[in-house]
Amino acid sequence: MEESRRMIPRTDVVLADPRFAEAVRRLGRGRVKAAVVEAQQRARDGLIAPDDVWDEARRLLPGGLRQVLNATGVILHTNLGRARLSEAAVEAVRAASGTTNVELDLATGKRARRGRDAMAVLAAAVPAAEAVHVVNNNAAALVLAATALAAGREIVVSRGELVEIGDGFRLPDLLVSTGARLREVGTTNRTHLADYAAAIGPETGFVLKIHPSNYLIEGFTGQPSVAELAELCSSHGVALVGDIGSGLLRPEPVLPEEPDAKSWLEAGADLVTASGDKLLGGPQCGLLLGRSELVERLRRHPLARALRVDKLTLAALEATLRHERTPTGEALHAAEADLLERAEHLAAKLRTEDVDATAVGTRAVVGGGGAPGVRLPSAAVSLPARFGEPLQQRAVLGRNEHGRYLLDLRAVPSEDDGLLFEAVLACR
Incomplete structure (x- = not known):
C-alpha cells in the first residue's frame, strides 16, 4: 500500500x-488544484489507482461549457452549439465585451438605434429586403410576427x-401561444393553391410558408411555389411570411435545393x-427581412423588447457578415480529396504509435435542420470502437459506424x- 501511495503523482x-x-x-x-488534491486523496484511500488521478481530477471539476472537437460528420450539430464562430466574430465579441x-x-453623443451597424451590414447583405431586424432566435422571429x-x-x-423542432417543441403550439389561430389547409403530402385561396378571408392575419428544413416528404407530393403564393396573397391584400429555417441569405451551389432569403423575397x-x-x-439569432412597413411594425411592438439580442450577438453577427468566410462555409466547401489526404496522414501517424487506425471515405451532413437528405462526401479516421467513450471524456466526439469509431x-x-x-x- 505504501508503495502504491508513492506512485501518486505530485500536485x-x-x-x-x-x-x-x-x-x-x-x-x-x-479550483482546479482543489480537484487534483481530492483525486489524490481518493488514490491514498485506495478508491482509485494512482494512474487514474488525472482522469478523476477532470471528473471532479465543476461543470460548464467546454470546447469540443466536432468529428461527428455533422457540420451544424445542435447539441454542440451549431455554427462555430469565425475568428473575426470571436475577436468582435471580445472587443464588445466591455463598454x-x-x-x-x-458623433452627437445622443441615443441611437440599437445595433445600427449590424443592421446596416445585414441590409446590405440582402438588398431584396427593404428593412431588417434581429431577435434572439428564429422561433422568436415567428412569435413576434x-x-x-x-x-x-x-x-x-x-x-x-x-413541424416539430428541437427538444419536442412544436411549431403549431408556438404559434397559437401568441393568441393567433391556425387555419390548416391541404394535407400532409399535397396542398394546392386553391386550398390557400379558399381559406383566406377577413380573419386572415397572414399566410405562412414554412420550409420543411428537418425532414423530407417524397413521392406523391405537391406545394405551390412562393411566387404563386405571393401573387395570391397580394390579390387578397394579406402578407406572405416565409420561414426559410437554415439561414442562407443567397443561393448556395453546394445546396441547390435549400431556400434562401434573396430568392424568396424576390419571389x-x-x-x-x-x-x-x-x-x-x-x-x-433570428433574422427578420422584408417590407419596411412590416419590419418596422414588428420592431416597434412591445414584445420586441423582450426578444432583443445583446451587444455580443450584434458584434458577432456584424463581423460574420462583413468577413463572410466562416468555419461553416469552409466545412461545407471542403474538397473531398483534401479531407481524404488529411485522414490518411493522421491514420499513418497513429499507426506509427501502434494505434489501429485507417482512413475511410464516408458521408457527412449539414445538420441543424438544414438540407435534409443531402450527403456530403467526406473522410474519416477509423478507430476501434473502444476509443469512443474515452475520447468523449476528452471532449472529442465522433460517431459509431459498423463496429468502428469514426473521426469525420x-x-x-x-x-x-x-x-x-x-x-x-x-x-x-
Whole structure:
C-alpha cells in the first residue's frame, strides 16, 4: 500500500499537464488544484489507482461549457452549439465585451438605434429586403410576427409544414401561444393553391410558408411555389411570411435545393425569417427581412423588447457578415480529396504509435435542420470502437459506424488535426 501511495503523482505535475490548461484558464488555478488534491486523496484511500488521478481530477471539476472537437460528420450539430464562430466574430465579441456604443452615436453623443451597424451590414447583405431586424432566435422571429400581425386572427398554413423542432417543441403550439389561430389547409403530402385561396378571408392575419428544413416528404407530393403564393396573397391584400429555417441569405451551389432569403423575397414574400447560427455561420439569432412597413411594425411592438439580442450577438453577427468566410462555409466547401489526404496522414501517424487506425471515405451532413437528405462526401479516421467513450471524456466526439469509431474531418479545421492525434494517443 505504501508503495502504491508513492506512485501518486505530485500536485504540480498534474497541474502542469496540458489537459488541464483550459480548465485553469476557465476556472482558475485554485479550483482546479482543489480537484487534483481530492483525486489524490481518493488514490491514498485506495478508491482509485494512482494512474487514474488525472482522469478523476477532470471528473471532479465543476461543470460548464467546454470546447469540443466536432468529428461527428455533422457540420451544424445542435447539441454542440451549431455554427462555430469565425475568428473575426470571436475577436468582435471580445472587443464588445466591455463598454460599447451599442445605443450611442459617438458623433452627437445622443441615443441611437440599437445595433445600427449590424443592421446596416445585414441590409446590405440582402438588398431584396427593404428593412431588417434581429431577435434572439428564429422561433422568436415567428412569435413576434404572429403576435404583431395575427394575434386574435388566423394564420393560414399547410398541414404538411406544421413541424416539430428541437427538444419536442412544436411549431403549431408556438404559434397559437401568441393568441393567433391556425387555419390548416391541404394535407400532409399535397396542398394546392386553391386550398390557400379558399381559406383566406377577413380573419386572415397572414399566410405562412414554412420550409420543411428537418425532414423530407417524397413521392406523391405537391406545394405551390412562393411566387404563386405571393401573387395570391397580394390579390387578397394579406402578407406572405416565409420561414426559410437554415439561414442562407443567397443561393448556395453546394445546396441547390435549400431556400434562401434573396430568392424568396424576390419571389414576392413580404417577410422572411431565418436562423443566424446555421448556414449563415454566425451567432444564435433570428433574422427578420422584408417590407419596411412590416419590419418596422414588428420592431416597434412591445414584445420586441423582450426578444432583443445583446451587444455580443450584434458584434458577432456584424463581423460574420462583413468577413463572410466562416468555419461553416469552409466545412461545407471542403474538397473531398483534401479531407481524404488529411485522414490518411493522421491514420499513418497513429499507426506509427501502434494505434489501429485507417482512413475511410464516408458521408457527412449539414445538420441543424438544414438540407435534409443531402450527403456530403467526406473522410474519416477509423478507430476501434473502444476509443469512443474515452475520447468523449476528452471532449472529442465522433460517431459509431459498423463496429468502428469514426473521426469525420469535414467539420474539423485542419489546424486541429494535431489535437485529434494527441487525444487518440491519450486514449490508447
